[in-house]
Amino acid sequence: xxxxxxEIRKAVLKKNDEIAxxxxxxxxxxxxxxxNIVSSPGAGKTLLLKKTMEILIQEGFKVGALVGDLQTxxxxxxxxxxxxxVRQIETDGNCHLEANIVSDYLADWDLTDFDFFFIENVxxxxxxxxxxxxxxLRVVLLSTPEGEDKPLKYPPMFNSADIAVISKxxxxxxxxxxxxxxxxxxxxxxxxxxxxxxxxxxxxGMTNWxxxxxxxxxxxxxxxxxxx
Amino acid sequence: xxxxxxEIRKAVLKKNDEIAxxxxxxxxxxxxxxxNIVSSPGAGKTLLLKKTMEILIQEGFKVGALVGDLQTxxxxxxxxxxxxxVRQIETDGNCHLEANIVSDYLADWDLTDFDFFFIENVxxxxxxxxxxxxxxLRVVLLSTPEGEDKPLKYPPMFNSADIAVISKxxxxxxxxxxxxxxxxxxxxxxxxxxxxxxxxxxxxGMTNWxxxxxxxxxxxxxxxxxxx
Numbered sequence: 001x002x003x004x005x006x007e008i009r010k011a012v013l014k015k016n017d018e019i020a021x022x023x024x025x026x027x028x029x030x031x032x033x034x035x036n037i038v039s040s041p042g043a044g045k046t047l048l049l050k051k052t053m054e055i056l057i058q059e060g061f062k063v064g065a066l067v068g069d070l071q072t073x074x075x076x077x078x079x080x081x082x083x084x085x086v087r088q089i090e091t092d093g094n095c096h097l098e099a100n101i102v103s104d105y106l107a108d109w110d111l112t113d114f115d116f117f118f119i120e121n122v123x124x125x126x127x128x129x130x131x132x133x134x135x136x137l138r139v140v141l142l143s144t145p146e147g148e149d150k151p152l153k154y155p156p157m158f159n160s161a162d163i164a165v166i167s168k169x170x171x172x173x174x175x176x177x178x179x180x181x182x183x184x185x186x187x188x189x190x191x192x193x194x195x196x197x198x199x200x201x202x203x204x205g206m207t208n209w210x211x212x213x214x215x216x217x218x219x220x221x222x223x224x225x226x227x228x
Numbered sequence: 229x230x231x232x233x234x235e236i237r238k239a240v241l242k243k244n245d246e247i248a249x250x251x252x253x254x255x256x257x258x259x260x261x262x263x264n265i266v267s268s269p270g271a272g273k274t275l276l277l278k279k280t281m282e283i284l285i286q287e288g289f290k291v292g293a294l295v296g297d298l299q300t301x302x303x304x305x306x307x308x309x310x311x312x313x314v315r316q317i318e319t320d321g322n323c324h325l326e327a328n329i330v331s332d333y334l335a336d337w338d339l340t341d342f343d344f345f346f347i348e349n350v351x352x353x354x355x356x357x358x359x360x361x362x363x364x365l366r367v368v369l370l371s372t373p374e375g376e377d378k379p380l381k382y383p384p385m386f387n388s389a390d391i392a393v394i395s396k397x398x399x400x401x402x403x404x405x406x407x408x409x410x411x412x413x414x415x416x417x418x419x420x421x422x423x424x425x426x427x428x429x430x431x432x433g434m435t436n437w438x439x440x441x442x443x444x445x446x447x448x449x450x451x452x453x454x455x456x
Contacts, residue, residue, distance in 0.1 A: 008236060041268040041353045041382060042374025069381050070354065093384060095323070095354035123381070125269045126298065126323035126352050145373040145396065146270025153297050153351070154269060156321060168373065174402055 016131055019099035023106070023134025027117065031224055033217045034117045036133045038157060039141035040150075041123030044167040046075045048141065048200040048209075049118055053082040055210060062113050066105055067120040068097040075120065085109075096128040097121050115217060129156040137216055143168040148181040155189040163194040163212065170199040244359055247327035251334070251362025255345065259452055261445045262345045264361045266385060267369035268378075269351030272395040274303045276369065276428040276437075277346055281310040283438055290341050294333055295348040296325045303348065324356040325349050343445060357384040365444055371396040376409040383417040391422040391440065398427040 027034040037045050046067070053063045063082075067075045068089045076088030087105055089097065102119060111117070119135060121128045140161035142150055145168060151158040158164060164186055172179070179197075186193055196212060198205030255262040265273050274295070281291045291310075295303045296317045304316030315333055317325065330347060339345070347363065349356045368389035370378055373396060379386040386392060392414055400407070407425075414421055424440060426433030 004236065008232065040270060040351070040374075041378055042371070071383055072377075072380050074377060074380070093354075095352075122354065123268070124323075124352060124354050126321075126350065127355065143270070143373065145371065145399065146268075149300075149302060150269055152300050152302070155299055171373065171399070171402065174399065 013130060016099045019103050020132035020134040023099055023103055024136070025134075026106075026111065027134060027136065028220070028224065030111045030114060031221050032111060032114045032117050033137065033213065033220050034119065034133075034135045035137045035139055035213075036119050036121060036128075036135035037139045037141070038121045038125070038128045038161070039123060039167075040125045040143070040146055043123070043141040043143040043146065044200055045120050045123070045141055046078060048165070048167060048198070049120055050079050050082050051200045051203075051206065052210065052213070053079065053084045053116075053118070055206070056116060056213075057083050061115040063116045063118065064109070064111075064114055065118040065120065066102060068101075068122045070094070070122065079120075091122060095122060095124050095126075096131055097133060098131050099133050102133050116213065125150065125154045125157050129160050136220060137162045139163050139165055141165045141167045142182070144172045144177040145175045148178045148185055151182070151185040151189045158186060158189045158193065161190070161193065163196060164190075165209065166195065166197040168199060168201070169197045169204060170202045241358060244327045247331050248360035248362040251327055251331055252364070253362075254334075254339065255362060255364065256448070256452065258339045258342060259449050260339060260342045260345050261365065261441065261448050262347065262361075262363045263365045263367055263441075264347050264349060264356075264363035265367045265369070266349045266353070266356045266389070267351060267371070267395075268353045268374055271351070271369040271371040271374065272428055273348050273351070273369055274306060276393070276395060276426070277348055278307050278310050279428045279431075279434065280438065280441070281307065281312045281344075281346070283434070284344060284441075285311050289343040291344045291346065292337070292339075292342055293346040293348065294330060296329075296350045298322070298350065307348075319350060323350060323352050323354075324359055325361060326359050327361055330361050344441065353378070353382045353385050357388050364448060365390045367391050367393055369393045369395045370410070372400045372405040373403045376406045376413055379410070379413040379417045386414060386417045386421065389418070389421065391424060392418075393437065394423065394425040396427060396429070397425045397432060398430045 065086045073088035079086040138161045293314045301316035307314040366389045
């Protein structure tokens with residue numbers, strides 16, 4: 001990369017981190033578990049989010065979401081059916097979300113009482129890796145039809161995530177998905193990565209996923225109470 | 229985007245276009261049909277390429293390939309099994325190929341006698357759209373598990389392509405793929421886009437795809453002979 005371009009990119013990332021730190025502070029002040037959901041296009045982020053939000057709402061949690069796409073507000077409309085407040089960010093061609101746009105969209109949003117806040121990133125397994133959005137938890141989806149080799153080919157994303165969700169597990173046999181290989185590849189790029197297999201379509205594995213989210217919320221709030 | 233950053237990006241794109249124009253000239257001078265293959269991660273670019281090259285080689289064509297990934301040379305090793313010369317470009321984190329890196333990797337490569345030259349881009353449905361690699365044909369893959377809505381959500385890529393390959397068509401029923409919807413969505417973003425459905429795994433649709441490639445090569449060479 002050209003030195004001048006590299007220098008500007010570094011400045012952009014530094015500015016992003018500063019805004020993300022303020023966002024994180026805001027989420028934590030309200031005891032909110034904020035999640036940044038990343039994956040390839042079509043890995044099933046939106047369906048997982050809708051099912052997750054529906055169940056959490058039924059269980060009495062308060063949830064909200066921001067969803068990023070190059071164009072269309074289809075995902076926000078679909079997610080709003082869960083009953084949760086959802087806003088669409090159209091990035092107008094930008095390949096990832098940045099902290100400043102998340103901050104803008106959250107500026108007039110009253111976050112009091114929220115338990116979980118989901119940020120669905122643009123479908124892209126490369127560029128979103130570099131941009132902190134102030135989340136407490138970064139979730140990367142890897143759908144079984146994509147293949148077991150993706151962690152090795154896209155290491156920054158899998159390395160920066162806190163949990164890998166192996167999605168569309170109902171298709172595993174049909175696409176001859178090699179579970180052993182994917183665990184090995186995930187551990188090669190991120191030895192401590194949490195892994196969760198599920199199908200948002202059939203419901204398989206959803207309980208484990210929701211238990212994981214709720215345990216993370218409990219940990220976040222107990223840490224808060226220690227700090228207070 | 230910041231004005232300064234935008235200005236530099238424009239300069240990068242302009243420089244890229246200049247190098248791509250030289251690459252295109254070089255491919256055309258040798259009567260080579262150069263293809264830039266783009267898609268989301270895991271849409272099946274590499275398997276399609278391997279099967280395509282194997283059949284073309286059997287039929288007496290001379291083919292070669294460059295393959296881009298953030299990391300690993302797994303794809304080049306896999307593709308080389310076809311018997312074709314293949315080189316791997318590791319982008320070291322960069323989210324797309326650019327003309328200068330393609331040019332560097334081709335610098336010492338004797339292109340005389342090649343018929344088809346395939347450039348497999350980094351798996352990314354956003355960023356590669358902006359970078360001309362000197363190809364005569366841009367091929368975008370959309371695999372059935374990704375869903376019918378992708379053309380609407382990633383319009384620059386589908387708009388800049390010459391043909392959309394709907395891959396993994398053997399999974400269509402299993403993932404409840406809506407063919408009518410995908411044709412409608414593809415035509416909405418690119419009314420004249422050629423469309424080809426196939427499964428590299430089962431072989432379904434491969435003949436159509438290969439006929440398409442060979443007809444494009446014939447057109448390219450007859451245009452050349454007119455110019456001479």
